[in-house]
Structure formats: C-alpha cells, structure tokens
Amino acid sequence: MADVTQSLLAAGFVETVFHCPSCGLGGTSLSRPTQLLDRTCADCNEPVVSTVLDRFSRG
Numbered sequence: 001m002a003d004v005t006q007s008l009l010a011a012g013f014v015e016t017v018f019h020c021p022s023c024g025l026g027g028t029s030l031s032r033p034t035q036l037l038d039r040t041c042a043d044c045n046e047p048v049v050s051t052v053l054d055r056f057s058r059g
C-alpha cells in the first residue's frame with residue numbers, strides 16, 4: 001500500500017467502491033465519510049452507489 005494511502009486513511013478517509021447504475025462506471029476511491037452521500041458519477045453526473053470497504057479494519 002502506498003504511503004499516501006496510509007496517510008489518508010489515518011486522516012479519516014475510507015476506501016470505497018462506487019458504481020454508477022446509470023452508465024455502469026465503477027471503481028474505487030478514497031473519500032471522507034461525510035462526502036459519501038452526495039457522490040456523483042464523473043461520466044454522467046448521476047448519483048452513484050458507494051460501498052465502504054472495511055478490509056483495513058483488522059482487530
């Protein structure tokens with residue numbers, strides 16, 4: 001994992017998987033939890049579905 005990712009996670013960011021129901025665009029990104037509710041697709045600007053990954057939560 002890159003150091004910058006570690007830093008972002010330590011700063012309260014979470015890794016999320018997003019998927020756009022409208023055009024099918026999907027991927028992963030690091031986001032602040034407070035920003036997840038109003039995420040929109042970079043392609044078509046429709047609301048996207050975001051799921052927080054918890055693979056970093058160990059123990």
Ligand SMILES: [Zn+2]
Nearest residue numbers: 020023041044
């Ligand atoms: Zn889209």
